[in-house]
Amino acid sequence: MQSNRRTFIKGISAASALVATESIAKPFGFPAYIPNLAKISPNDKIRIATIGMGIQGNFDTQAALRNPDVELVGVADLYTGRLEHAKTAFGKDKELFTTRDHREILARPDVDAVLVVTPDHWHDHITIAALKAGKHVYCEKPMVQHLSEGKAVIDAWKKSGKTMQVGSQRISSASFQEAKRLVQAGEIGAINYIESNSDRFSAIGAWNYSVPPDASPQTVDWDRFLGDAPKRPFDANRFFRWRNYKDYGTGVAGDLFIHLITGVHFVTNTLGPTRIFSSGNLAYWKDGRDVPDIMACIMDYPKTDQHEAFQMVLRVNFANAGKINDVTRIIGNEGQIEFSENNLIMTKKKLPIAPGYGGYDSFFTFTEPVQQEFVKGYDAKYPPETRTAEPVKEVKFTAPKDDDAHAKHFGDFFANVRSGSQGTLEDPVFGFRAAAPVLACNESFFEQKVVHWDPVTMTQKKLDKVPSTPKKKIIASAKGTNRKT
Numbered sequence: 197m198q199s200n201r202r203t204f205i206k207g208i209s210a211a212s213a214l215v216a217t218e219s220i221a222k223p224f225g226f227p228a229y230i231p232n233l234a235k236i237s238p239n240d241k242i243r244i245a246t247i248g249m250g251i252q253g254n255f256d257t258q259a260a261l262r263n264p265d266v267e268l269v270g271v272a273d274l275y276t277g278r279l280e281h282a283k284t285a286f287g288k289d290k291e292l293f294t295t296r297d298h299r300e301i302l303a304r305p306d307v308d309a310v311l312v313v314t315p316d317h318w319h320d321h322i323t324i325a326a327l328k329a330g331k332h333v334y335c336e337k338p339m340v341q342h343l344s345e346g347k348a349v350i351d352a353w354k355k356s357g358k359t360m361q362v363g364s365q366r367i368s369s370a371s372f373q374e375a376k377r378l379v380q381a382g383e384i385g386a387i388n389y390i391e392s393n394s395d396r397f398s399a400i401g402a403w404n405y406s407v408p409p410d411a412s413p414q415t416v417d418w419d420r421f422l423g424d425a426p427k428r429p430f431d432a433n434r435f436f437r438w439r440n441y442k443d444y445g446t447g448v449a450g451d452l453f454i455h456l457i458t459g460v461h462f463v464t465n466t467l468g469p470t471r472i473f474s475s476g477n478l479a480y481w482k483d484g485r486d487v488p489d490i491m492a493c494i495m496d497y498p499k500t501d502q503h504e505a506f507q508m509v510l511r512v513n514f515a516n517a518g519k520i521n522d523v524t525r526i527i528g529n530e531g532q533i534e535f536s537e538n539n540l541i542m543t544k545k546k547l548p549i550a551p552g553y554g555g556y557d558s559f560f561t562f563t564e565p566v567q568q569e570f571v572k573g574y575d576a577k578y579p580p581e582t583r584t585a586e587p588v589k590e591v592k593f594t595a596p597k598d599d600d601a602h603a604k605h606f607g608d609f610f611a612n613v614r615s616g617s618q619g620t621l622e623d624p625v626f627g628f629r630a631a632a633p634v635l636a637c638n639e640s641f642f643e644q645k646v647v648h649w650d651p652v653t654m655t656q657k658k659l660d661k662v663p664s665t666p667k668k669k670i671i672a673s674a675k676g677t678n679r680k681t
C-alpha cells in the first residue's frame with residue numbers, strides 16, 4: 197500500500213467536496229483503521245525491537261503489535277527491572293532477546309525495524325545509528341532534543357532509503373483527520389489564531405514518576421544513560437524523572453506543545469512559524485528540576501499558499517490549583533474548531549456584510565439631521581439581504597469507539613515499510629518541522645530571546661535579544677548546559 201502523505205491529502209480533498217455541515221457522528225472517508233493492504237503472508241512478518249522499554253516503550257510496543265504480522269524480537273533498556281518486566285510482558289512462551297546495549301539490537305539481522313523510545317537526548321544518536329545499520333525507525337517525539345540536530349537525522353534517513361515515522365500518534369486519530377478535512381474544505385474560513393492550554397496539578401502529572409526501590413548503579417547503566425550529557429554521579433531521580441532536567445528532556449514544550457503543533461501542522465499543511473517567543477517560570481515544583489513548570493509561548497505563522505498568516509499561543513501550567521479547563525481551539529474568520537480528547541466541535545459563524553449601527557456606537561452622538569442622513573446612506577448601501585448573519589451552526593464529531601490512533605500510526609509506518617516507501621504520515625522532515633518550534637520555545641526561554649526560524653529551509657535565522665528582562669534563577673542554574681544549541 198502506498199500510504200504516503202500526498203495520496204492521503206489527495207484523499208482528504210476528494211472527501212471534502214462531499215462535506216455537509218450538519219451534525220455528524222461518524223468520520224467521513226476515513227477507515228477506523230488503516231489496513232495494511234500489502235502482501236501479507238505468515239512469512240511476511242515485520243520484526244521489531246524496542247529501544248527504551250519504559251512507560252511509552254510499553255505503550256508503543258503494544259500499539260505496534262496490535263497490527264497484523266508484527267513480531268517483537270528484542271528489547272534494549274538500561275534498567276534491569278524493565279528488561280525482566282519485558283520478558284514477562286512480551287516474551288510469554290518464547291525467549292525474548294534483551295540487552296542493555298542498543299548496538300546489540302542494531303547488529304541483529306533478524307531486526308527489521310526499531311522503536312526508539314528513550315529519553316529525548318538519545319533520539320538522534322540511536323536513530324542515525326539504526327538507519328545506518330539498515331533498520332527502519334519509529335522514533336518518539338520530539339524527533340530531536342536541539343534545533344541543531346534535525347538535519348543530521350534527515351540526511352541519515354534520506355541516505356538510508358529506509359522508512360521512518362515520528363511518534364506523535366494523535367495525528368492518526370479520527371478527530372485530527374476530521375479537523376484536517378474541515379479546515380481544508382474551508383469550513384471555518386481562513387485560520388487567524390490557534391490557542392491551547394494543557395494544565396495539570398499533580399505530582400505524576402508534573403513528571404514525578406515512581407522510582408523503583410532497587411534503583412542503583414548495579415541495576416541501571418548510568419554511564420550509558422548520560423550519553424553525551426554532562427558526567428555526574430548516579431542519581432535515580434535524574435534517570436527515572438529525566439523530563440525534569442534539560443540535559444535529557446525538552447521540558448513542557450517538547451513533552452506537550454509538540455502534540456498540538458504536530459496536529460496544527462497536519463491540519464493546516466503549514467511548514468511552521470517564523471518567530472517564536474516563550475516565557476515561563478518554576479513556580480511550584482521546586483524539587484531540583486531545572487526546567488520551568490509554567491510556560492507560555494507565542495508563534496507567528498506567515499501566510500503561505502496553504503493558509504493565511506496566523507498566530508499560535510500555547511500554555512502549560514503544572515501548578516494550576518484552580519479550575520483546569522484544557523482546551524485547543526483553531527479559530528478562523530468563519531468559525532472555530534475546538535478539540536477535546538476524542539471529539540471535536542466546529543462552530544460556524546459568519547458576519548453579515550452590513551456593519552450595523554446603534555447600541556454602543558457613535559451613532560447616538562450625531563445630531564438628529566446627521567443621524568437621518570446617515571440612515572439614508574446606510575439603507576442605500578446595505579439592502580436587507582446584507583443585514584442578517586447566517587445562523588450559527590454547531591457540528592459535533594465523535595471519534596468511533598474503536599478508533600485506535602496509536603495502532604493506526606504504526607499501521608502507516610508498517611505499510612510504508614512493506615511497500616518500500618519513505619512516505620509516512622510523519623516522516624523526519626515533517627517531524628523536524630514540528631519539533632523545531634518547541635525546541636525554539638526552549639531556546640527562547642533559556643536564552644531570553646526571540647527565535648527567528650526559516651520553516652522552508654529549516655534553519656535558524658539571526659536572533660533578537662528581548663531587552664531588559666531580568667534573568668531568573670532557573671536560567672542562571674541551567675546556564676552552560678545547553679551544549680548543542
Ligand SMILES: NC(=O)c1ccc[n+]([C@@H]2O[C@H](COP(=O)([O-])OP(=O)(O)OC[C@H]3O[C@@H](n4cnc5c(N)ncnc54)[C@H](O)[C@@H]3O)[C@@H](O)[C@H]2O)c1
Pocket residue numbers: 247248249250251252253272273274275278296298313314315316318336337338363364365420421435436438450451
Ligand atoms: N507519543 C506520546 O504520546 C508519548 C508519550 C510519552 C512519552 N513519549 C516519548 O517517549 C520517550 C520515552 O518516554 P517515557 O515516558 O517512556 O520515559 P521512561 O523514562 O519511562 O522510559 C525511557 C526508557 O528508556 C531507557 N533508556 C534510556 N536511555 C537508553 C539507551 N541509551 N538505550 C536503551 N534504553 C535507554 C530507560 O532505561 C527507560 O526505561 C520520550 O522521548 C518521550 O517524549 C511519547
